[in-house]
Amino acid sequence: MKFTEEHEWLDVEGDIVTVGITAHAAEQLGDVVFVELPEAGVEVSKDDEVVVIESVKAASDILAPIDGEIVEVNEAIVADPGKVNEDPEGDAWFFKIKAADPSQMDDYMDEAAYKDFIS
Amino acid sequence: MADDDLETTELNGLHHALGAKMVPFAGYEMPVQYKLGVMKEHLHTRSAAGLFDVSHMGQVILRGEDVAAALETLVPVDVAGLAEGRQRYGFFTNRDGGIEDDLMIANRGDHLFVVVNAARKGPDMERMRAHLEPRGVTVELVEGRSLLALQGPEAEAVLAGLAPEVAEMAFMDVATVTLNGAECWVSRSGYTGEDGFEISVPDAAAEALAKALLEDERVEAIGLGARDSLRLEAGLCLYGHDIDDGMTPVEAGLTWAIQKVRRVEGDRAGGFPGEEVILGQMTGSAPRRRVGLKPEGRAPMREGTVLYDSEEGGVEIGRVTSGGFGPTVGGPVAMGYVPTAQTEPGTRLFGEVRCKRMPVEVVKLPFVPAGFKR
Numbered sequence: 245m246k247f248t249e250e251h252e253w254l255d256v257e258g259d260i261v262t263v264g265i266t267a268h269a270a271e272q273l274g275d276v277v278f279v280e281l282p283e284a285g286v287e288v289s290k291d292d293e294v295v296v297i298e299s300v301k302a303a304s305d306i307l308a309p310i311d312g313e314i315v316e317v318n319e320a321i322v323a324d325p326g327k328v329n330e331d332p333e334g335d336a337w338f339f340k341i342k343a344a345d346p347s348q349m350d351d352y353m354d355e356a357a358y359k360d361f362i363s
Numbered sequence: 364m365a366d367d368d369l370e371t372t373e374l375n376g377l378h379h380a381l382g383a384k385m386v387p388f389a390g391y392e393m394p395v396q397y398k399l400g401v402m403k404e405h406l407h408t409r410s411a412a413g414l415f416d417v418s419h420m421g422q423v424i425l426r427g428e429d430v431a432a433a434l435e436t437l438v439p440v441d442v443a444g445l446a447e448g449r450q451r452y453g454f455f456t457n458r459d460g461g462i463e464d465d466l467m468i469a470n471r472g473d474h475l476f477v478v479v480n481a482a483r484k485g486p487d488m489e490r491m492r493a494h495l496e497p498r499g500v501t502v503e504l505v506e507g508r509s510l511l512a513l514q515g516p517e518a519e520a521v522l523a524g525l526a527p528e529v530a531e532m533a534f535m536d537v538a539t540v541t542l543n544g545a546e547c548w549v550s551r552s553g554y555t556g557e558d559g560f561e562i563s564v565p566d567a568a569a570e571a572l573a574k575a576l577l578e579d580e581r582v583e584a585i586g587l588g589a590r591d592s593l594r595l596e597a598g599l600c601l602y603g604h605d606i607d608d609g610m611t612p613v614e615a616g617l618t619w620a621i622q623k624v625r626r627v628e629g630d631r632a633g634g635f636p637g638e639e640v641i642l643g644q645m646t647g648s649a650p651r652r653r654v655g656l657k658p659e660g661r662a663p664m665r666e667g668t669v670l671y672d673s674e675e676g677g678v679e680i681g682r683v684t685s686g687g688f689g690p691t692v693g694g695p696v697a698m699g700y701v702p703t704a705q706t707e708p709g710t711r712l713f714g715e716v717r718c719k720r721m722p723v724e725v726v727k728l729p730f731v732p733a734g735f736k737r
Binding site: 278296 | 396400402687
C-alpha cells in the first residue's frame with residue numbers, strides 16, 4: 245500500500261491501482277454527503293481532478309495519482325456517501341486505474357512515511 | 364489553544380475538554396463541531412436536545428422612560444406593544460431599507476433586553492448609542508454573562524428538571540429563572556426551528572450550568588456547524604449571508620416581523636430608517652425575493668452558486684446565499700434570491716456547480732417544519 249500527500253491510499257495489484265482516501269482524510273473531511281465519480285473508460289493524467297467529494301462542510305477533489313485509464317468506479321459510495329466515513333480504507337474505495345507508467349508509483353510514501361507525514 | 368487575537372467565551376475550557384474542533388468565528392474561538400460530528404449533532408438536536416454556546420453574541424440592556432418609542436426609531440417592529448415578559452424578532456434598517464443586523468428584543472419590565480449578532484456588536488452599539496442616548500436611553504453592553512441555547516424536542520423536559528416553571532413558558536416568553544443556583548434570564552426561543560430556550564447566565568455559573576445540562580443523557584454539545592444546517596433547514600436567515608445591508612426585509616421575506624401598527628395606515632406607521640423603501644415594497648412589490656431551493660440531484664449548492672432560468676445560455680438571475688446538505692431532509696437544501704416572477708414554488712431553475720447547470724426547484728420554506736411550542 246502506498247500513500248499520497250493528498251491523503252489517498254493506493255493499492256497495487258499488477259498494473260491496476262485501487263484508490264481511496266485514508267481514515268485520517270475521512271475524519272478531517274467530516275461527514276461525506278456527496279461523491280461524484282469519473283466514468284469508467286476515461287484516460288486521465290496525473291493530478292487531474294477526477295473525483296468530487298463533498299462533506300457537510302465543504303467540497304474537495306481527489307486527484308488522479310498517476311497517468312492511466314479509469315477501469316472501474318465504486319458506484320456503492322455514490323448511492324451511500326456515508327460509507328466513506330464508515331470504511332474509508334476498505335469498502336469505500338473510489339476508483340481503479342490502469343497505470344500507463346507503473347514507475348510513477350515509486351514517488352509515493354509507504355505506510356510508515358505516511359504516518360510520519362500526518363503526525 | 365486560542366489564537367492571540369481571538370476572544371474566548373467562558374466555556375472555552377469546556378469545549379476543549381469535550382474534544383471540540385475550534386475555529387475562528389466573528390472574532391471568537393468557537394466550537395464548529397464536537398466528537399459526534401456535524402451530521403449526528405444536527406440529528407440529535409432534532410430528536411432530543413442540543414446545547415450550544417452562543418456567548419459570542421451581544422447582550423444589551425436598554426433603559427429609559429421612553430425606551431420602546433426610542434427603539435422604534437431604529438427597527439420596524441412593534442416594541443411599544445411588546446408585553447412584559449415577551450420577546451420579538453426584529454432588525455435594524457438603514458436609509459435604503461437594507462438590513463444592518465437582526466436581533467431579538469425582550470421586554471423585561473424595567474428595561475429592554477436585546478441580543479445581537481457577534482459580528483455586528485460594534486456597529487449595533489454605535490447605532491444604538493448615537494440614536495437612543497439623545498432620547499434619554501442608556502445603552503449598556505452586558506458584561507459578565509454567557510449565553511447558552513438548549514434546543515430540541517427534549518429541551519423542555521431537560522430544563523424543567525432544573526426549574527419546573529420553564530414548562531409553563533410559551534414560545535417567545537422571557538422570565539428570570541434560577542437554574543443550578545444561578546439567576547438566569549431565560550427565553551423560550553432559539554434559532555434552530557426547534558422548541559428550546561436561550562439562557563443568559565452569569566459567567567461564574569456558566570460552566571457549571573453547561574455541565575449540569577450535559578449530564579442529562581438527552582443532551583449533547585452541538586457546534587456551529589450543526590447550528591448552521593439546523594437554521595438553514597428551518598428557513599432562518601443568517602446575517603451576512605441571507606440578509607445584509609443590501610437586502611430589504613421585504614426581499615428577505617421578513618415582512619411578518621413588521622407588525623400592522625408599523626405598516627401603512629397603522630397607528631405608528633413608519634418612523635424607522637428606510638420606511639419609504641420598505642413600506643413601498645410592501646404595498647407594491649420587491650424586485651426579488653428570498654426563496655427555498657431544492658437541488659434535484661445530490662450535489663450541495665453552496666453559497667455563491669449562480670442561478671439561471673435556463674439550462675444553457677441566459678443571464679445570471681440570482682445567487683444562493685446559504686446552501687449545503689440538510690441532514691434531516693437527507694439531501695441538499697439552499698436559499699437564495701431570485702426575481703419576484705420566479706418565486707412561485709415549483710419553478711425550475713438551474714444552479715451552476717463546477718461549470719455544470721444543475722436543476723433546482725423553488726420550494727416553500729422551511730424545509731423542516733418548526734417545532735415551536737405556541
